[in-house]
Amino acid sequence: MAAETAKTVGADWWRGAVIYQIYPRSFQDTTGDGIGDIKGITERLEHVASLGVDAIWLSPFFTSPMADMGYDVSDYCNVDPMFGTLADFDAMMTEAHRLGLKVIIDQVISHTSDRHPWFIESRASRTNPKADWYVWADPKPDGTAPTNWLSIFGGPGWEWDGVRKQYYMHNFLISQPDLNFHNPDVQDALLDTVRFWLDRGVDGFRLDTVNYYFHDRQLRNNPPMVYDTDGAGMETDTNPYSMQNHLYDKTQPENIGFLKRLRALLDTYDDRATVGEVGDGPRSLNTLALYTTGNDKLHMCYTFDLLGPAFSASYIRKVMQTVLDTVVNGWVCWAFSNHDVIRHVTRFIESPEEQDRVAKLSITLIASLRGSICLYQGEELGLTEAELSFEDLRDPYGIRFWPAFKGRDGCRTPMVWDHAKPHAGFTEGPKTWLPVPADHAARAVDAQEGVADSVLSHYRDALSFRKAHPSMIDGDMTFIETNQDLLAFLREKGGEKLLFVYNLTREAQNFTLPKRLGDVLPVSLPGFVSKLEGGVVKLDALEVFCARV
Template sequence: MATREWWRDAVIYQIYPRSFQDDNGDGVGDLQGIARRLPHVAELGADAIWLSPIFTSPMADMGYDVSNYTDIDPLFGTLADFDELIATAHDLGLKVIVDQVLSHSSSAHPFFEESRASRTGPKADWYVWADPKPDGSPPNNWASVFGGSAWEWEPRRRQYYLHNFLTSQPDFNFHNPEVQDWLLSTMEFWLERGLDGFRLDTVNYYFHNAEFPDNPPGDFPRDDLAKTPRETYPWQRHLHDKNQPENLAFLERMRSLCDRYDDIMMVGEVGEDGDRSIEVMAEYTRGTDRLHMAYSFAMLSPEFTADHFRRCIAGFLKGAPDGWPKWSFSNHDVVRHVTRWKEHARDQDTLAKQAVAMLMSFPGTIGIYQGEELGQTDTELVYSELTDPPALRFWPEVKGRDGCRTPMVWEAHAPSAGFSAGTPWLPVKAPQADRAVDRQAAQNDSVLAAYKAAIAYRKHSAALTRGTTDFLDLPEPFLAFRRADGHGALTCVFNLSPEHHSLALGGPARLDGPHHASLDAGTLSLPPNGYAYLAHEGVLTLKA
């Protein structure tokens, strides 16, 4: 127990630096502002913070297009500010991890400028280049996540380069060992500064099939397929542009680097859909020489059924009994879960409280996105307020990610809800400001209070942090599973519906910890979005 790694029991709080706290008044969050607000994160009960990209960047994709991997973008501050943030976090008992975007750089990176200029030279093979087909078209049908072909013509080389995202985000050529070595050296730079780990962006995109075969069609209905351009991302089964077997060897190299330092953690973002995402999570964390843990978009989806959550958790545990998952309901890429799941609830506060009770009962590491602890909702924006490239390109069919990225709200009645003395880069609107930290901190029944209680309960429960997980066979809308560590058991029960339901208990039990339910004469009554942790000895059965 004494040597158990910190990250296995951790609650990781994601900070979107542009939107957490602006202390210099330019309307964009900064490192000094983050450091000043860290006591809020510590008081919440989190163990670590994850910072979305803070490295030098043209900001075409809000920092996920890096032009210097070993410096801080002036928008956020300086290396000295970063060092001070690390020190402040550590003083508060918080670990710090940062986003590491290795699959691609910015087109403004000096290495790409050199690579695109000529087919010869030291950096000529550092990015993915391919000749056109005889008719001048791209080498294959691979699609960009952000729309259109994944290939862009470069007239100076008279070749195409690969970009899985924006055209200004060219993909590194991981088949070149020099590229791997250099990227590892950038990680080492931050580890030497005291960093505690990395969140690895699009970790399954590093390698491509060097033969460049076409991707086969996806599982679209045939009538939809006929109307959909072949370069649309969902059209394809992405067999050749990601999830390549060579990825595993590079993960092992990264793990070897991290293992040279004390208690470092890597969590990978698996960019994959459906059950396949759980399979990749399991594959990438299996054993002790790959990623420490991984997460996918499986629980960041609109699905809100007991079957879905069970398939995610049980699928991972089966696929990697010795691996480790990270579960989150919201982040900077998706609609906030209180908005995403609102049709399954009568009111958003109850849904938010149920969500944290669920999340804290799951086996694995837990992730929280800033504002989630306030029951924050997505912000409704008009086109003129948008900054997100996919939204700007595909509006109104695609709303984009700006709605979940609006600034953190601290003081309900302050300008910009306390985020900035200037004009914020995205607007702070009344529905979001109404959920400010200062308003909820004074309320014992607030969403913020529910988060603090659920996190504290998890930390003191060996069953939840270290216990086994066994699901109970109940019909929808009941999600129920037993967590046990050998010294007692908790059966966690959730009513995933806006209607009242009851369950009959087959054995003695008591309500323990946070709950929205009542227990009387062997009947568990669950109001809309009700939830309960039932403490018991031996086996407890439940019947609908």
């Protein structure tokens, strides 16, 4: 199955690519310590390639104290011993490339661990060579923090340091100090770490919190957030971070200059790509457009707009239309699930009986949208969010906000491979870092392999169907007006024009084909059997229709 799984060869391989996210500590353990490792990833790449994806994205595996599961880096150019060695990484990358898979790694450069040598030196004095490498500021006359900025992980976004007698900024944990991107030496050092992995042969980078790099030089306070009258998006009952309009602690205009520097570096290598994570509240899609338009910044970005509970035709159309209207020649990457959010099957279903149906409809839908796709490990099995007790939690965010919010551990439980083995084949050791739910084990890869109507088989069929139709990969997208809660659009490229009509409701719906479309020829879509009768599409609940126009 080697190189046949790769979508294209060339500089634009990322445009329309299907990217499979691997959370290393939960993919496959080969040492018996109950934590996944890089050798385990290598062992399981055949499964990933069999899905028909184009690339893998690895969540952080760098040297780290693991206060935030590796998103607190203490050495950007090495592998944490928990996961293996650089030699293990090189072997994994060789195997991925043999299978036709590109390799994208997480690059967490908005902040470091407080154990990074840079921060240890920076906090030692106000005059050392790295004194200005992090965001330091004097207290107000009354001793309080310099600004009202908040941490996403709860509490103020500033922490007092008794050695320097100053506050330092942290958007996340206290142990994750923010780097000062206004210092060009910081930018140079970070670009050197990117170059290290480019020289090692990685194909791209997923840029964590890409709009958090710069802060306001004047240290102005954020104003309160003003929501729509219906309170849409308001989550103040869980985290007060959402009560602020984050005008000054992130998404600063200087970020554009750094992204251009980063792109210029990547352009000196062949066929490399970036995908940025944009978390900017109501402005996220506009920020995405700004960061990807112009072919001189990021190749593509994703936002959290499809990572919430909304699964309706009107909402998806609103999000997609905003992108189509604002992104000129940039590119977007879509996902329904990742390591930071509740698994989408849990978010979208209204009853347990819908689990398989919603899982299949979701991959068919996202595969037909204009953009690239990120799939998260285990979603090809139709996994739901794991229910964990407080004692099982490892996520500092979940521990901080329990019980109002249960954290991110429920989507990070180990991958399930063999339903009959202890821990579903994830490890041969006595325990796992997070529990393996029994209902997950029942859906293990081996239990679904070769089963024609399984979620796993449907994922392969859906991605194969997408790959067979160029219009679905990077063709134009045009919406069609509907009177019901239906999602209807055209995908077009060259001589191919496909019509998709989705019924995301729990009731049967009819869709009358617009006369301007002329004759349409129904196309057999894997897993779905909607009907066309006299110019009317008959759609059952959670059904989709496809036709060639």
